[in-house]
Structures are given as C-alpha cells and as structure tokens.
Amino acid sequence: MQTMIPSKTQAQPVYEITDADRTRQKLIADTWKAYHGLLDPPLQKMPDGTDPNVLSNRCMPVVNAGIDFLFGKEIEISVEEGAPAEAQKVLNRIWGRKEARLPLLQKLAMNGAISGQALLRIVPGGNNTFRLVVVDPATVFVQSAPQDCETVLLYCIEYSTSEKTNGQPTQVYYREEITRIDPPKLGDDPTYEVVNDEGIDADITWSIQHWSRIGERGPWVAAGDPIIWPHPFAPLFPCQNMPNPNSFWGLSDLPPDLVGLNKSLNLTQSCAELVEILFGHPLLYATGTGDQNIDIRPGVIHGLPLTESKIAAVPLVSDMVNSLKFADNLRSDIDEQSGVPGIATGRVSMMPRGSLSGIAIELLFMSLLKKTEKKQCLYGELIIDVSQALLVLNGMSGDIDITLAWQNPLPHDDLPSVQAALAKKEINISDTTLQRELGYDPDEEALLSQAEDERKLAKQMPMVDSLAPSVPGVPALPGQKPPMPTPGLQVGPGGNHA
Secondary structure (H helix, E strand, O other), X not given: OOOOOOOOOOOXXXXXXXXXXXXXXXXXXXXXXXXXXXXXXXXXXXXXXXXXXXXXXXXXXXXXXHHHHHHOOOOEEEEOOOOOHHXXXXXXXXXXXXXXXXXXXXXXXXXXXXXXXXXXXXXXXXHHOEEEEEOOHHHEEEEEEOOEEXXXXXXXXXXXXXXXEOOEEEEXXXXXXXXXXXXXXXXXXXXXXXXXXXXXXXXXXXXXXXXXXXXXXXXXXXXXXXXXXOOOOOOEEEEEOOOOOOOOOOOOOOOHHHHHHHHHHHHHHHHHXXXXXXXXXXXXXXXXXXXXXXXXXXXXXXXXXXXXXXXXXXXXXXXXXXXXXXXXXXXXXXXXXXXXXXXXXXXXXXXXXXXXXXXXXXXXXXXXXXXXXXXXXXXXHHHHHXXXXXXXXXXXXXXXXXEEXXXXXXXXXXXXXXXXXXXXXXXXXXXXXXXXXXXXXXXHHHHHHHHHHHHHHHHHHHHHHHHHHHOOOOOOOOOOOOOXXXXXXXXXXXXXXX
C-alpha cells in the first residue's frame, strides 16, 4: 500500500492541483449557478427594453425534493442493545436534537446533490468536545491509492479569502493537507499488517499540516508543526451522492445534460413569450379613411367617411399549441432524467384526483423512492462511520454497532395506515416499527405518553386525598391524616367499630 509519510514540518505542500481538479471545480460552480436559477437568458431584450425571457428554475425543485425524501423526517441514530448508556448520550449530544440534526444532514445532502460528493468533518473543541462540520467539496482534492480509488492517501483542502494587507485588499490562500501515515510492516513478512477485528489496518495515523500564502504565486508558509491525528480513520468522512464505480467522486443530481434540458425549456418558453409579444394582439389596418386617425380603444364606435371604407385585421398564424406541448415534453424529460416526478415537486397538473391506494402512491413516486434508497445506503454508511469514530474519540469501543431508523417519506392517508398498522400488530410487528412507518418518532412519543400519564396521576391524587379521610375503616395513605370517627360510634383497636 502506497503511503504518504511526512518526516517533519514540510516547507511546501505535496499535492499539485491538476487540470481535472480545476474542471471539477468549474463544473461544481456552474451547477450551483443552475441550482440558484442563474442561467443565461436565451434571448436578447427588444429595442424598446421589453424582456421576452421566461426563466423557469427546474433544478432547485429537483435537488430540494431529493433532500426532503432523504432527510425530511427524523432519523434515529441508535447504539446496539447492551451498549453502555453513555454511548447513546454521546451520539445524542454531538449529533444534536432533531432541530439541529436535520439541518446539518440536509446541508450535507445539498452539497452531495450539487457536487456529487458529500464530506463531513469531526472538529475537536475544548474540554474534549467535538462538533460536526459540513465541508465544501469544491475545496477538497484527493490523492487515492493507485490500485484502490476508495483508499485515500491524502486530503488537500484549499480555499482563498479577500483580506486587507497593509491596508490593501489581497487574496489570501489557505491550504491543509491531511496525510495518511502507515508505518513499515512488522515481522519478516513484508506484507504483514496489524489489523483489528474488522480487518482495518490498526497502526494507521494521520498528519495534518496547514499553510497560507498571499496571492496566487507567493510561497506557502507553514503554520507550525504537523498535528498528529492518532486514529486509523481521518477526521474527514466522504461519501458518494450517487454510486459511481471506478472513481472516488460520486454523481451529482444535476448533471450537465439535465441543466441543458432546463436551458432548452427556458428557450422554448422565451420564444413562445416573444411570439405573444409580437403577435398576441391583432394588427389592424384601414382603407378609405384618408388622413383620419382611428381610435382603437376597446368600446369605441368608429364612423367611417365612405361606404367603401373598412377596418380589418391581418390574420396571424402561430403554432403556440405545439410550442407549449414541446415545453411540457421537456419538463417530462427533466422528470425522467432526474428521477424526481412532477408530483414530488408540486406541479399542479400532475396532482391526482380522488383518493389513491398505497400501491398507487408508491407507483407515482417509484423513481424517487429508488433514488432515495440508494442514497440511504451511501449517506447511512457515512453516518455510521462518523458515529463509531465519535465513540472512539470519547474513549469507547469502536466495535459498538450503530443502527439507523429511516421514516417513510411518502404521503399517506391516516385511516388506512392505522388499519394496516393494527393488522401488522397482530403478527407481532413492534410498536417502534409501526410508529416509524406512520411517521412518528417512537422516543418522542414515549416521552409524551409518560408526561401525560404523570399529569393524569397528579390530577387524581387530590381527589383521593379528599375522599379517603371521609370513609371509615379505610387506611390512610402516606401523608394523609387518619379518618375521623363518626359521631355515636366507638372505634376500637385497629380501626374496627365497636
């Protein structure tokens, strides 16, 4: 296995950014522009300043719908049964509650949908604390093993900011290299490796070195000595957005051909708008009126001077119907290419009428469901790897199994869904699974149910306190006074009436 072993503080970075890296950066920048609807107008403005361009952003709904299906609902990250209670507390604290966890994962998925690759980093803080940070894939460059594109030997992170140097605006560049360090093999066999129970090379560590420079051509200046990350996993965790074999980088939700379809749709709609501007109103002409000016306001009655005078309109021929039909075909192509049906993006014309069965709903969303299932495997593996790394960083075992609970993203009718859940309950399906299928969080529901029971019990206690003393012969509850004897009766030992 090829390794990168820095011996001391490096005067200059190791990684050289290639033409392929720059091409990928430009592609990511163009994809972000398409997501934000910043596509170039296909037509020029008219001489009078009228703008015929109709720009319809079909890229943003594709990405947003995919994120909503993947991380739109709560995802539970749980340790295996029998694991230390502290392990679950650590994951809950670092991943955060639902209101913090979902936005983090949605940002991660948005980076992946645009760039084809999602990257999440563990950043150490003070007092042995850690936080999770989403990293911009456009700033990351990777050197992988020649024979294994999934084995990373070096992560290079480079970006620039505009800062003032001696009062003048200057572009300052920052670079970080996270290098894999694999010590020489042990024993007489040169292929011998120290591996753990999962088959991972256990003696791997990582070295982190920072540099900065002023301007594009200046020398890099190292920021101190390398920082040793003494773990077999790097602090940066990648995952492909969509499967892409034979490459470290995954596939984007907005490939260039899909963005090209959006451009074609804008051109078609803009041309239809231009036709309406030029020929959307009748072109009138008059004969036998001399120099008379004719008022063409609606409702005006014209008196023509001669019997042979007339006012007529030029018959206009336009193929607007077919233009709109072609635009609709382009939208359909975008749906098929992206795997996101129009019903998922809220297109009114695709909305079904009447009630639908569960099978019919699944068929309508089938392409998006299949796409989401692929992403659940890829992003789920990242979440599990990060969670196990967090346990190791907090002094626990990395062998604790992590499970993820995904909720059903499909819309559903409550009554049939509850009836189906009751039927599943009869065949011993767990309450936790059934609540997840119905879109509820089992942990939250358990806490809410416990709180309701406590409130009901608190309301019942004053009633018991007020009734118990008035009933002779009923033992007093803890904290209550013994019942008062009824006049005319003698109370014997043990509370018995004599």
